[in-house]
Structure formats: structure tokens, C-alpha cells
Amino acid sequence: MMKRRHLLAGTGLAAITVVFSAGCALVPVIPKRPAPTPENAQGWIRHDGAGRYTLWVPCTEMGQQISTALQALAAAELGVAPQAVQVRLPGTDDIARVRATVGSASVQDFALPLAQACATLREALASGTSTGGASLQAQPLPASALRSFQALASARAVAPAPGQLQALVTGQALFAGDTRLPGMLYGRVLRAPVSAELDSRPGAMDDAAARADPACVAVVQSPLLQQMNSLGVGIVARSPTALDRIEAALAVQWQVQGGFGPVEIAERxxxxxxxxxxALRHTPRSDAMPEGEAWSIDLRMDIPLAAHAPIEPRSATAVWSPKAQNGDPVLRVWAGTQDLFYVRDVLARHLALDAERIAVQACRVGGGFGGRTLCTVELEAAVLAQAVGAPVKVHWSRAQEFAQGFxxxxxSHRVRARVHQGHVTHxxxxxxxxxxxxxxxxxxxxxxxxxxxxxxxxxxxxxxxxxxxxxxxxxxxxxxxxxxxxxxxxxxxxxxxxxxxxxxxxxxxxxxxxxxxxxxxxxxxxxxxxxxxxxxxxxxxxxxxxxxxxxxxxxxxxxxxxxxxxxxxxxxxxxxxxxxxxxxxxxxxxxxxxxxxxxxxxxxxxxxxxxxxxxxxxxxxxxxxxxxxxxxxxxxxxxxxxxxxxxxxxxxxxxxxxxxxxxxxxxxxxxxxxxxxxxxxxxxxxxxxxxxxxxxxxxxxxxx
CATH class of the missing domain: 3.30.365.10 (Aldehyde oxidase/xanthine dehydrogenase, molybdopterin binding domain)
Incomplete structure (x- = not known):
């Protein structure tokens, strides 16, 4: 039986079928959400010499331009032009663990620690004691003493550095789907066309027909391709256009337990x-309501399911380095995610690796909205890349984005209110x-x-x-x-x-x-x-x-x-x-x-x-x-x-x-x-x- 942490050897370029037999844990990984601190922020800003700086943006950039806002903040605190601060999206091996980018809290949580770290670095450089990051030597300055907060509060306008906008409008490689690696292959995980809440798994399939396609590299069956109750089967091809053809040839017959329709959802x-x-289970506020009195209004209101509908379906590319030594990452993943470190933790759990042997690189996200907080396509890419011993990109289709995201x-709401003498009383x-x-x-x-x-x-x-x-x-x-x-x-x-x-x-x-x-x-x-x-x-x-x-x-x-x-x-x-x-x-x-x-x-x-x-x-x-x-x-x-x-x-x-x-x-x-x-x-x-x-x-x- 093959250990999950080892790559398959000798696969070459011939079509293969790969079967894993190891199981995976049933208890989910819990996200860790540490509060940003000035000490951690020391690692976000680095002095590169000759008045140049690198800012490792600790938040996911998904169109909200948080990188521009934090760049302006850092430049104002350091006393340099925004163009002197190069913005980089980090990997998990570049900065210490940070909380996910959620809840519209990036400026609220990250601005002050970053400004304090920049102030410390500025003073360290002025005293000639640092050329890289700065070590926190004293109590961080309060917001009232920071140059950046005062300057931004008075100016109320900061011109973005042209480099970031130019990269967007000229189509430079910024998104996970733009990743290109030597020898890269293309993967897809097929799943039953039902909700992942239902037990589903592949049954009969025409493995020979799929492998007969010259572009087919592998058909992969593994318990690691299970997401909730949906067990998938992976295919790997030499080109992304071949995936549809190989999927049709494989002709998986799905085994599904149970079913539902819209009526069941409405009833629940x-x-x-x-x-x-x-009475309902949870009561954020529970004042007594007098009985027997008529209500001035009584409304029943219903709001349906809705999708995130991001412009960019999610994508990830994974590559394994079995010869990595001295603690270097064994697995590297490029992904558009709102939580780099959670993705790393999930990969570590399922692939039986130490987290430090996995590096997840942030990419710009073409729309997150809370939907990119789990590890989905990243695990699929890692499992398929491990199976074939080559870099693999998995890019969900629009249909997969609708069907497999949450x-x-x-x-369903009931609101009642009483109005008396010009005021709402109940x-x-x-x-x-x-x-x-x-x-x-x-x-x-x-x-x-x-x-x-x-x-x-x-x-x-x-x-x-x-x-x-x-x-x-x-x-x-x-x-x-x-x-x-x-x-x-x-x-x-x-x-x-x-x-x-x-x-x-x-x-x-x-x-x-x-x-x-x-x-x-x-x-x-x-x-x-x-x-x-x-x-x-x-x-x-x-x-x-x-x-x-x-x-x-x-x-x-x-x-x-x-x-x-x-x-x-x-x-x-x-x-x-x-x-x-x-x-x-x-x-x-x-x-x-x-x-x-x-x-x-x-x-x-x-x-x-x-x-x-x-x-x-x-x-x-x-x-x-x-x-x-x-x-x-x-x-x-x-x-x-x-x-x-x-x-x-x-x-x-x-x-x-x-x-x-x-x-x-x-x-x-x-x-x-x-x-x-x-x-x-x-x-x-x-x-x-x-x-x-x-x-x-x-x-x-x-x-x-």
C-alpha cells in the first residue's frame, strides 16, 4: 500500500490509472484566526536598500484594493513616495500566520499594526541599526502619534502607485489561473451532479476509453478526493481542452443516496x-411581549438562496518536490484564497505532512465575498499532482463554481410591531x-x-x-x-x-x-x-x-x-x-x-x-x-x-x-x-x- 506522503515514481507520460487506499480524518480542520500584532507586522515590511521597501500584504487582494490602501499607509509612515514601496502577495513561508480576509476588517485590524511596524522601521533606519525588518525595541506608538494616520486623516486622498493598476489593465499574471509551470498538466475532479450533502460516489466507468485518448495522463481514484459526502474521481490531461473529451469518454455512473427538491428546502x-x-432556539434579545394586544403590522417575508457568482471561478496549481531538503517545502500550491494558512492546515492534515513542508502562495482573487474561505480546489490539485508526479492545475468551470461552492x-421571517402615539413600542x-x-x-x-x-x-x-x-x-x-x-x-x-x-x-x-x-x-x-x-x-x-x-x-x-x-x-x-x-x-x-x-x-x-x-x-x-x-x-x-x-x-x-x-x-x-x-x-x-x-x-x- 502506498503512503500518501510519497510521490508515485516512474509514471512518465503514459496514461495511467492511480488508486489510493488510505483514508482521511473525519474531524474538520478548525481555522485559526490570530489578531494581528505590531510584532507580527514587523515581517510585513522590509527595507531593500537605497530607499526601496517591500510590503508583503497580509490581506487577500480580491478587488477591494486593500494592497493600495496599505501601500499608501506604509509610504506615509516611512516618509517615502508610494512608488518606493513594492507590493507583494505573500506565501505562507513569507510571513507569520495571519487571520483570514473576512468581515470587512482588513483596514480595521491590519492598518494600525502595519503603521506601528513602519514607524519602528523608520526609526531603526534613522539610527543606522537595521537594513531589513526591524525588531520591536519599545512600546508601539499609539495611533495619535503615527505620521500616517495624521497625514491620511488630513489629506483624505492618496494616489495609488501606477504599477498595480498597470498590471491589471495590461493583463499581467496576477490570478491563480494565470500560473504557468514547466511540464504543467491539467486536472479535473468529477463529482456526482448532486449536492455534496448527499452521499455520492463513482460506480462503473469506462476507464479504458478514457485512457485511450492520447491526451489522457491519468485517472485518479482516492479517498482524498472526498469533499463532505461527495467522493470524486480525478482526471489529468496534457491540455485543458482535452478534459471535457476525457470526462465524456470515462462516462462515470454515479451512485447517489437520497434526494431533495426546492419544496424540502422551503419547508425546513x-x-x-x-x-x-x-419559541425558537436562539434569542439575541428576549424582552417579554404582552399577549392579547393587536399588532399594528404583521409581515411574513421570504428571501431565497443566492450564489456568490464571482467573475473568476476558483483555480489552484500544485507541484511536489520529493527531493526537497533542509526543511524546504515538499508541496507548493498557488491559489486564490481568503485564508492561506487555513488551506495549508487542511493540506497538511489530509496529506499527512508537517505544515512547514507546505507553501501556499497567494494570488489575486477575482471575487471572494466569503466564498473562498475553505480548501477545495487546492486539495484537488495537490492530490492529482501527487498522483502523476508533475505540476497540475485544476480550474473549476462555471458550473462547478455554482454546484460545488456554498x-x-x-x-423566512415574521415581523410584528406595535405603534402607539407616534412610536414603535413593541x-x-x-x-x-x-x-x-x-x-x-x-x-x-x-x-x-x-x-x-x-x-x-x-x-x-x-x-x-x-x-x-x-x-x-x-x-x-x-x-x-x-x-x-x-x-x-x-x-x-x-x-x-x-x-x-x-x-x-x-x-x-x-x-x-x-x-x-x-x-x-x-x-x-x-x-x-x-x-x-x-x-x-x-x-x-x-x-x-x-x-x-x-x-x-x-x-x-x-x-x-x-x-x-x-x-x-x-x-x-x-x-x-x-x-x-x-x-x-x-x-x-x-x-x-x-x-x-x-x-x-x-x-x-x-x-x-x-x-x-x-x-x-x-x-x-x-x-x-x-x-x-x-x-x-x-x-x-x-x-x-x-x-x-x-x-x-x-x-x-x-x-x-x-x-x-x-x-x-x-x-x-x-x-x-x-x-x-x-x-x-x-x-x-x-x-x-x-x-x-x-x-x-x-x-x-x-x-x-
């Missing part, structure tokens, strides 16, 4: 079914969803059951009311679904605040109040109030707006909230609805955004614009179809996304703040979707409670 999260059984969970929000942080894509049922005692805070995010209401009750349950769910931009904040802001809008209408004045009357947080006032001023909320006419209904809505308790946003949206077709067009969105000190204003505005487009998709476009025990989308033609023609003018206004930097990339989710939904209510006079709202739904509402 039906909030009214859960409430009929009594999704934003659906949710608020009750109950909802059912599926897991996010306790993702079933990585956590087996037994472990999820144990973790669920604490409650999945990702599911609850955004459900706590941002307004002053005396009596509140928030309760929820998370149900494991046959389609795997997990982190999606903002976690539960997008769906939950859409529901909250829709209900608050109904309360304002019940009281006959202006929606802006209603929110300000219930707001005790000065930063949230300032965001509402700023967006109202920029959108000219109180000005007379174009009225509806014979062909078009027009409406305006407002919404806002607090993201993770630290970042603030408020939005106003205008919509136009065609009376004849029911087609909805968002004509403009304004957003006031307060995430504390902004290092790179243009980057934050771009992130906010992207976030507002996600809000547009949440309300009007996105729903992941499920059929025959699987995700039914295979291309973007099967999954509705906002197109360029759907995107209105977006007016993003950053609120000046002396507060420390907080998250920017997901904050607008608490405002944009609610504003669009409330504008639609204003235009049609109908509160839509099932999303996304399509033209046929609007037409039905207008004709009944």
Missing part, C-alpha cells in the same frame, strides 16, 4: 411552521435560516449540532434593531439544508436588514409619518442620525419629486443601519415602474457611508458602489434555482444578476469621521436593499414580501 425554513412549535442561505422579529459561520460545507452534522448550542452569529447579523424601541424580541433558528450554505457578502446582514427596514417603513406608514423623520425619531446613535441626515441632504429628500403619470409609477425609499456595531450607512433610492409591463427600474441611489478614518476614499467609494449593486440584486434579481437534488444553475444565463443597464447612477458620500477605521466593504448592505424595497412600496402602494421581485409579481400586484 418556513418560519410559521417553526413558530407553531413554540451559497447564501435562504431565510418589536418582535422571528426568522429561520441556514448556517453561515457554522457552514455545512465544512462542518459535519454532529459537529454542527454541538456548535449550534451557541447560535450562529453570522445568521443573526443585522437582525438586532438599530432603533430605540422599549420592548424587543429577536429569535431565530438555523436549519441544516441539503444545499450547503455559508458566508456571503455581509453574512445575514443583507437579508435581515432588508426585512427590518421594510417593517420600519410600514410602521412609519401606519403612523402617517415621513420615513426619514420616523427613523430620526427612533435613532439615539448620533452617527446613524448623521448618516441619515447626510443622505437626505444629498438626495434632496424634502424637495418635490417627479410624480407618477399614465405610463410610469415613481417612488422613493430610505433605509439605514449599523454594520457589526461599528460602521454606518444610510441610503435613498428612486425607482420607476412601468404600468404596462411591471418592469422596475432603479433610477438613482444615494448612500452616506461612515466607516471611520478612510485610508483610500476612492477605494471605499468603489466598494460601496459594488455593495449597492449587490443590494439591487438582492431585491430585484438574484435567486439560485434548485432542482433534482442539486443547484440547477450552470452558467450566468441560469442565474439572474444585475447587468450594466440595470445599474443606476450611484452617489456615494463618505461621512467625515475622527473615529478609528472600521469595515467598509459590506456596510452598505444594511441600507441599499431596504431603500430599494421601500421605494418600490412607495411607487406601487404594495409591500412585496417575497424576493426577488420580478416584473410578473409587480404586474400581478398592480392588477389585483
Amino acid at each position: 425554513i418556513d418560519i410559521d411552521r417553526h413558530l407553531a412549535r413554540g 451559497q447564501r442561505p435562504p431565510s 418589536w418582535w422579529h422571528a426568522f429561520a435560516s441556514s448556517h453561515i459561520l457554522f457552514t455545512p460545507a465544512a462542518m459535519p452534522p454532529w459537529m454542527q449540532t454541538l456548535a449550534d448550542f451557541a447560535g450562529d452569529s453570522g445568521v443573526a447579523r443585522g437582525s438586532q434593531l438599530a432603533y430605540a424601541v422599549p420592548q424587543q424580541r429577536t429569535e431565530f433558528t438555523a436549519q441544516r439544508l441539503p444545499v450547503h450554505t455559508g458566508p456571503w457578502r455581509g453574512l445575514g446582514a443583507g437579508p435581515n436588514t432588508l426585512v427590518v427596514e421594510s417593517a420600519m417603513d410600514e410602521c412609519a406608514r401606519q403612523a402617517g409619518a415621513d420615513p426619514l423623520a420616523w427613523r430620526l425619531a427612533h435613532t439615539t446613535d448620533p452617527r446613524l442620525a448623521a448618516a441619515f441626515e447626510r443622505v437626505a441632504r444629498e438626495a434632496r429628500w424634502h424637495d418635490k419629486r417627479p410624480a407618477s403619470d399614465a405610463t410610469t409609477l415613481r417612488g422613493r425609499g430610505i433605509a439605514g443601519g449599523i454594520y457589526k456595531g461599528v460602521s454606518y450607512a444610510a441610503a435613498v433610492a428612486d425607482v420607476a415602474v412601468d404600468r404596462a409591463s411591471g418592469q422596475v427600474r432603479v433610477t438613482a441611489v444615494w448612500c452616506a457611508h461612515d466607516c471611520g478614518l478612510v485610508l483610500q476614499p476612492d477605494g471605499v467609494r468603489a466598494q460601496t458602489e459594488g455593495n449597492l449593486v449587490w443590494c439591487l440584486g438582492l431585491v430585484l434579481h438574484e435567486e439560485l434555482p434548485v432542482a433534482a437534488s442539486r443547484v440547477a444553475a450552470a452558467t450566468f444565463a441560469d442565474y439572474a444578476l444585475p447587468r450594466m443597464g440595470d445599474v443606476p447612477p450611484l452617489h456615494v458620500h463618505l461621512v467625515e469621521s475622527g473615529a478609528p477605521p472600521t469595515g467598509a466593504g459590506e456596510t452598505a448592505m444594511v441600507a441599499g436593499a431596504g431603500a430599494i424595497a421601500n421605494a418600490l412600496r412607495d411607487a406601487t402602494g404594495h409591500r412585496f414580501t417575497r424576493f426577488p421581485v420580478r416584473s410578473e409579481h409587480v404586474l400581478q400586484a398592480l392588477t389585483t
